[in-house]
Amino acid sequence: MKIxxxxxxxxxxxxxxxxVSFRDFDFTPFYxxxxxxxxxxxxxxSKQNERYFMMAHISADLLLLDARDNKPFAYxxxxxxxxxxLEDELGEDEGYVFPNNLIEPxxxxxxxLRAQVPIKPLRDGSKLPEEEDGVSFFEEGDEPxxxxxxxxxxxxx
Numbered sequence: 001m002k003i004x005x006x007x008x009x010x011x012x013x014x015x016x017x018x019x020v021s022f023r024d025f026d027f028t029p030f031y032x033x034x035x036x037x038x039x040x041x042x043x044x045x046s047k048q049n050e051r052y053f054m055m056a057h058i059s060a061d062l063l064l065l066d067a068r069d070n071k072p073f074a075y076x077x078x079x080x081x082x083x084x085x086l087e088d089e090l091g092e093d094e095g096y097v098f099p100n101n102l103i104e105p106x107x108x109x110x111x112x113l114r115a116q117v118p119i120k121p122l123r124d125g126s127k128l129p130e131e132e133d134g135v136s137f138f139e140e141g142d143e144p145x146x147x148x149x150x151x152x153x154x155x156x157x
Contacts, residue, residue, distance in 0.1 A: 003045060003103045005052060005085075013046040016056070020109045033117050034072060035063030041109045045085065052085040058112050064121040073123035077116050 001018055008014050022036040043056035059078040066073060084095030085103060096111040128137040 001105055003105065005101050005103065008045055008047045008052060010047050013044045015044055016054075016105055016108075017042040018105055020060075020106050022106070022110070025106075025110075030114065030117075032065040032067065032121050033062060033114065034065055036110070036113055037061045037063060037074075039109055039113070041105050041112075045103075053082065054085055054108065055082045056080070056108070056112065058109060060109070060113055062113060062117065064117065064123075066123050066126045067120045068122060068126045068128050071123070071126070073121075075118075075121060077113060079112075079116070081112060083112075 001016065003014055003016070018041060020036075020039040020041050022039065025036070027034050027036075037060065039058070039060035041056060041058050043054055045052060045054045047053075057080050060076075062075040062077060063072055064075045065071065084093055085108075086093055086095045086097045087099055089097050096108070098107060098111075128139065131137070
């Protein structure tokens with residue numbers, strides 16, 4: 001389905017209800033997001049006072065990499081959201097930017113889902129890697145274990 005802003009009027013909103021595929025999408029620049037599966041977007045795009053809004057329901061499984069061990073895991077998203085479809089970033093309005101007349105449902109779904117990626121994604125039961133070759137891993141705020149070093153006795157003025 002293709003949605004054109006010019007076809008949306010205050011009297012004629014556009015209904016969206018479709019499965020969205022991300023099979024050919026390159027997720028490389030969006031780490032820790034590495035995939036989106038089983039995505040469904042539904043809702044309505046309306047026009048009010050020369051501005052475009054969408055009431056959307058989206059459900060999908062995000063494929064994320066764990067922040068501790070970099071192993072992939074599924075992160076389910078099922079939510080409703082009301083937002084503005086902005087034409088540029090210059091204003092102080094909040095919403096998602098779609099600068100062209102043509103707005104693809106896949107672009108809308110991606111914008112919503114990308115905003116749902118946690119800053120530190122952790123799967124259930126994930127743990128830091130064990131010490132290996134003298135390299136230790138610590139959570140932020142944990143006290144590291146002090147070890148002897150040949151440089152401990154050097155005084156620097």
